[in-house]
Amino acid sequence: xxxxxxxxxxxxxxxxxGLIGGSALASESSSKKDTGSYxxxxxxxxxxxxxRKCEWACNQENQEEKLELAKFESKxxxxxxxRMESDKFTVVNSYDNPKAPEEKSFLKVQCMHCNExxxxxxxxxxxxxxxxxxAVSYDAWKCIGCRYCIVACPFQVPTYEYHDVLTPEVKKCTxxxxxIKEGKAPACVEICPEEALTFGTRKDLIELAYSRIxxxxxxxxxxxxxxxxxxxxSWMYLTGVNYNKTQLPExxxxxxxxxxxxxxxxxxxxxxxxLALYGLLGLIMYSTKEKENSEGGENE
Amino acid sequence: xxxxxxxxxxxxxxxxxxxxxxxILTVIAGLGMTAFIYRFFVGLDVATNLDNQYPWGxxxxxxxxxxxxxxxxxxxxxxxxxxxxxxKYHSIIRPALxxxxxxxxxxxxxxxxxxxxxxxxWHPMMPNMWSGNSVLxxxxxxxxxxxxxxxxxxxxxVVERFKSKVNLPSLLAIxxxxxxxFLKIADKTLGRVTFIFIxxxxxxxxxxxxxxxxxxxxxxxxxxxxxxxxxxxxxxxLSAISVGFPMVIFESILASRSxxxxxxxKVLSSIAKYTPIIxxxxxxxxxxxxxxxxxxxxxxxxxxxxxxxxxxMLIGVIIPTIMLLNNKIRNNINGLFIAASMVIxxxxxxxxxxxxxxxxxxxxxxxxxxxxxxxxVTIGLISTLILVYRFVVIVFPVISIDGETKKKMENKNQFxxxx
Numbered sequence: 001x002x003x004x005x006x007x008x009x010x011x012x013x014x015x016x017x018g019l020i021g022g023s024a025l026a027s028e029s030s031s032k033k034d035t036g037s038y039x040x041x042x043x044x045x046x047x048x049x050x051x052r053k054c055e056w057a058c059n060q061e062n063q064e065e066k067l068e069l070a071k072f073e074s075k076x077x078x079x080x081x082x083r084m085e086s087d088k089f090t091v092v093n094s095y096d097n098p099k100a101p102e103e104k105s106f107l108k109v110q111c112m113h114c115n116e117x118x119x120x121x122x123x124x125x126x127x128x129x130x131x132x133x134x135a136v137s138y139d140a141w142k143c144i145g146c147r148y149c150i151v152a153c154p155f156q157v158p159t160y161e162y163h164d165v166l167t168p169e170v171k172k173c174t175x176x177x178x179x180i181k182e183g184k185a186p187a188c189v190e191i192c193p194e195e196a197l198t199f200g201t202r203k204d205l206i207e208l209a210y211s212r213i214x215x216x217x218x219x220x221x222x223x224x225x226x227x228x229x230x231x232x233x234s235w236m237y238l239t240g241v242n243y244n245k246t247q248l249p250e251x252x253x254x255x256x257x258x259x260x261x262x263x264x265x266x267x268x269x270x271x272x273x274x275l276a277l278y279g280l281l282g283l284i285m286y287s288t289k290e291k292e293n294s295e296g297g298e299n300e
Numbered sequence: 301x302x303x304x305x306x307x308x309x310x311x312x313x314x315x316x317x318x319x320x321x322x323x324i325l326t327v328i329a330g331l332g333m334t335a336f337i338y339r340f341f342v343g344l345d346v347a348t349n350l351d352n353q354y355p356w357g358x359x360x361x362x363x364x365x366x367x368x369x370x371x372x373x374x375x376x377x378x379x380x381x382x383x384x385x386x387x388k389y390h391s392i393i394r395p396a397l398x399x400x401x402x403x404x405x406x407x408x409x410x411x412x413x414x415x416x417x418x419x420x421x422w423h424p425m426m427p428n429m430w431s432g433n434s435v436l437x438x439x440x441x442x443x444x445x446x447x448x449x450x451x452x453x454x455x456x457x458v459v460e461r462f463k464s465k466v467n468l469p470s471l472l473a474i475x476x477x478x479x480x481x482f483l484k485i486a487d488k489t490l491g492r493v494t495f496i497f498i499x500x501x502x503x504x505x506x507x508x509x510x511x512x513x514x515x516x517x518x519x520x521x522x523x524x525x526x527x528x529x530x531x532x533x534x535x536x537x538l539s540a541i542s543v544g545f546p547m548v549i550f551e552s553i554l555a556s557r558s559x560x561x562x563x564x565x566k567v568l569s570s571i572a573k574y575t576p577i578i579x580x581x582x583x584x585x586x587x588x589x590x591x592x593x594x595x596x597x598x599x600x601x602x603x604x605x606x607x608x609x610x611x612x613m614l615i616g617v618i619i620p621t622i623m624l625l626n627n628k629i630r631n632n633i634n635g636l637f638i639a640a641s642m643v644i645x646x647x648x649x650x651x652x653x654x655x656x657x658x659x660x661x662x663x664x665x666x667x668x669x670x671x672x673x674x675x676x677v678t679i680g681l682i683s684t685l686i687l688v689y690r691f692v693v694i695v696f697p698v699i700s701i702d703g704e705t706k707k708k709m710e711n712k713n714q715f716x717x718x719x
Contacts (some may be wrong), residue, residue, distance in 0.1 A: 083352070083663050122518050124436040125420075125429040144423050145416020147355035148436050152518040156662040159352045160416065165343035168416040249662055251521055260518045261433050263533060267507065268438070274503055281383050281499045288385040 034115050038134035039180055040202040040234035041189055042209055043108055045246070046219055048196035050078065050092055050106035054188035058090045058110075061176060061187035078104065081247060086159045086171040090188060093247060097240040099219065105240050107247060108188070108197070111136060111157045111173035112226060113234035116255035119149035119158060127170075134202065134234040135175035143170060154230055154251055175234070202234060209238055231255025310394055310697040312461075313559045317694060321558070325683045332680005335673045339413050347673040353661035354668035356414075361655035362678050363410030365512055366648045367403055368443070369540045373551075374400025374450065375505035376544030380571075382498050389571060391564060391700035394457065395555065396548050398689065398698050401450040404443060406685045413677055435514045442508035449501045453494070459487045461696050510537040516654055524605045524658035525595040532654070535586060542578040543647040545571045546620075546640035553637045555693070561701050569631045575643065576621040583617050608649065608657050616646010 056072040065087070078094040090110035097105035113136045120128045120136060127142035128149055145168055150158045161168040176186035184190070185199040198205060209224045225243045226236030230251045237248060244250050267273055318326075339347040350357050377396035381389040412418045423429050424440045431437045466480045467473075513536025516523055529535065549568045556563035590596040599606055620642040629635030656668065670678075693699050 081663070083665075085352070118518055121433050122436065124431060124434050124440055125423045125426075126431045126434075142420075142423060142429055143417055144420040145418070146414075146436065147350075147416065148434075148515075148518075150352065150355035151516070151522075151659070154519075154521050156353060160344075160350075160355060162345035162348075162350060162416075163343060164416075165341070168344065247663070249521065256518060256520065257433065259520065259530060260435055260514060263514050263517065263530065264433065264435055264438065264511075267510070267533075268432070274507060277506060278499055278503045281379070281502055282495075285383045285385070285495060285499065288383070 034134075034202055034232060036201065036203055037132050038115065038202045038234055039175075040113070040134060040200065040205050040236060041186065042198045042200075042205040042236050042238065044196050044198070044212070044238045045095075045105050045107045046097070046100075046238060046240045047194045048092070048106040048108065049194055050075070050094060050104065051193060052077075052092050053191045053193065054108055054197065055088070055090055055092060057187040057191040058173075059088070061179075062089055062174065063087055084110065084157065084159055084172065086161045086169075089171065089173040095241070095246040099240050107237070107239075109247065110235065111175070112155050113173075113175050114230060114255070115232040115234070116230075116257050118152040118154060118256035121257035121261060122148045122152035124148065131177065133180055135177045135180065137174060137177055138170055138172070140167070140169045152256070154256060155249060202232070202236075205236060209236065212238060228253045231258075309701050310391070310699060311701050312697050313694045313699060315559055315694065317691065319558070322687065322690060325687055329680050329683040329687055332676050332683060335676035335680060336413055339673060339677065344416060347671065349668055349671045349674065351665065351668075353664050354659070356655060356659075357668060358652075358656070358670045358674055358678055359410055359414040361652045362648065363681060364407050364414070365651040365655055367407040367410065368509065368512060369543055369647050369651055370547055370644065371400040371403030371407070372505065372509060372540040372544040373547040374403075375502045376541055377548060378498050379502050380574075383502065389567060391567060392548050392552065392571070394698045394700070395551060395693075396544075397450065397453055398692055399547065399551060401447075401454055402685050402688055402692075404447045404450060406681050407443065408447065410677070410681050435511050435518065439508045439511045439515065442504045442511070446501060446504040446508065449497050449504065452490075452497050453501065455486050456490050456494070457696050457698065459483050459490070463487055505540075506537060509540040510534065512536050513654075516659070519659065522660050522662070524598070524660060525593065526590070526598050526605055526609045527654050527658040529589050529593060531585065531589045535582065535589070538578060538582040538585065539647050539650060542575060542582055543643055545575050546643040549636055549640040550644055553633060553640075555699055558690070559699070561699070563633055564700070564702065565631070565633055568636055572624050572630050572636055572639070576624045579617050579621045579643070583613070583621070586613075605653075605657055608653050612646055612649045612653055615642050616649060620646070
């Protein structure tokens with residue numbers, strides 16, 4: 001009895017260490033690093049005047065219900081901090097900037113189009129994909145509506161059409177994929193009247209951002225948010241104050257999929273751990289049966 | 301598994317289907333079913349309190365995550381009795397198997413309510429949509445295959461009950477022959493290959509029970525440090541294993557009361573010996589993990605998370621471990637029942653903690669609390685599961701009765717709905 005109990009525990013321990021310990025053997029990951037093909041947008045929140053024209057342009061480009069420009073002119077909205085909704089892919093909020101006390105600074109938010117997106121890694125059916133040009137796109141046809149992408153997103157970006165009874169979709173900024181694949185700029189960048197939004201390759205934008213910080217060191221907080229955060233994002237920010245005083249979340253540099261995918265691939269490394277467990281259990285099943293027979297059936 | 305041992309007498313329960321409790325459950329199940337159907341007419345916005353910050357609620361934390369954990373009796377019992385050949389536990393295989401089968405079936409039904417595009421639930425099976433990097437994909441595939449395995453494992457019981465007895469009324473009589481043929485083929489083939497499915501069931505269970513723990517690892521910045529751990533998969537697997545036997549004990553005692561049969565105290569007390577061992581291993585790994593991640597001090601944080609964590613560990617792990625190490629308590633039906641209930645409570649609370657309490661989204665508007673419809677659906681599903689369980693153990697020989705009780709029952713001459 002004692003011996004068998006020990007056997008039982010030993011096997012459970014072996015099985016689980018096979019499952020978990022394998023995680024050290026992290027294998028191929030879904031996420032690609034930026035090899036220069038990723039496009040991006042540099043959001044210069046110091047230059048932003050809070051005109052909200054980008055919100056309007058986004059509405060015109062991406063929503064079925066086109067709203068008038070007048071609907072986006074109110075400055076009342078800056079009294080509260082807003083978030084994206086299923087029919088609003090971007091919103092502009094304000095933040096306090098002590099370097100320019102007479103004026104507020106503004107922060108446009110939308111999907112960051114991560115280099116190594118957690119949502120893409122999470123998606124059970126591959127409905128979310130990372131394109132060569134950096135855009136994170138959504139295919140509603142594949143989606144089963146589990147909303148795991150919303151759980152996974154470190155920026156809390158994807159929204160869901162909960163009100164839609166039959167065909168709800170995950171909604172978020174598309175990076176105007178249909179425009180950028182033709183070499184055009186996203187609608188919000190196109191309309192921006194100030195040098196608040198700049199569209200280009202990520203590499204060029206990082207250079208541009210550093211040169212701006214260098215040129216006016218007293219205007220900018222010397223950090224490009226999104227260059228390295230959470231593995232880097234296509235949309236990057238320059239802020240007047242430390243970014244943690246704005247609504248941008250404090251995130252580690254390690255991309256999220258690295259953690260889960262290394263566990264995942266550890267468990268499924270060429271199916272060896274599951275097959276090993278199968279074989280081990282089979283062996284135990286066979287050997288204990290033999291014992292039972294030789295001892296004449298009942299052994300307890 | 302379909303070879304019956306001499307000391308085992310799985311019987312059909314000879315009771316009337318509707319007792320007082322059954323009637324109450326039927327009403328609750330009816331309300332739950334109404335809420336379930338209502339959700340499909342009004343959508344998630346009206347039916348639930350979910351929003352863009354809290355995309356997952358109790359339908360995931362309880363119906364799915366806890367449901368899968370509580371169905372662990374199936375694979376733990378199969379491992380003990382059929383792989384390690386502990387023959388004296390043979391009598392609990394069938395009830396545990398039935399619980400697992402129904403448990404997973406209701407996980408799938410519950411999931412339908414939660415999915416925005418429930419009609420696409422089959423998508424993960426399509427090779428062109430396979431997503432090897434997704435933890436959820438692994439959970440989904442394993443659960444789908446395991447559910448099939450469970451039905452195959454249950455088939456011998458159907459064969460035993462209905463082989464050469466298939467007799468459907470009137471119009472359905474056309475199906476008599478095909479079903480009879482199917483049962484005959486199943487009878488001839490299954491005996492030789494059951495072991496493949498038994499082992500597969502255990503492996504699949506280990507895989508997805510642990511992966512359910514990996515799920516929330518994808519949100520490192522949103523999870524409370526008391527539960528955020530890369531070791532979460534191991535902890536989930538261990539807690540699933542630990543709750544397997546308590547679930548068998550809990551159900552067995554409830555069933556014995558409901559069907560007025562003697563509980564198999566010997567078997568239950570004996571199987572309860574494993575629980576404190578597994579719980580202790582779980583506890584040690586949990587504490588080491590907290591120390592290693594320097595998160596132990598969050599226990600004194602004074603937040604909902606810290607209180608919930610303390611309750612989870614005290615009631616779900618520490619107290620039942622001490623109770624079950626005590627021979628007196630373990631050999632007492634009430635003691636067993638209370639300790640088993642505590643372990644079950646602890647695991648359910650753990651799943652709720654990991655999926656809801658520990659999850660702190662950015663830009664929270666309103667803290668999530670389930671809506672009336674969400675609660676009604678969850679309670680309704682649990683009630684329906686119990687009702688179906690009762691039906692199955694009346695129709696099929698699942699629960700074992702010792703010889704003495706059997707004689708008594710025959711003498712009492714009770715009427716069953718099925719002879």
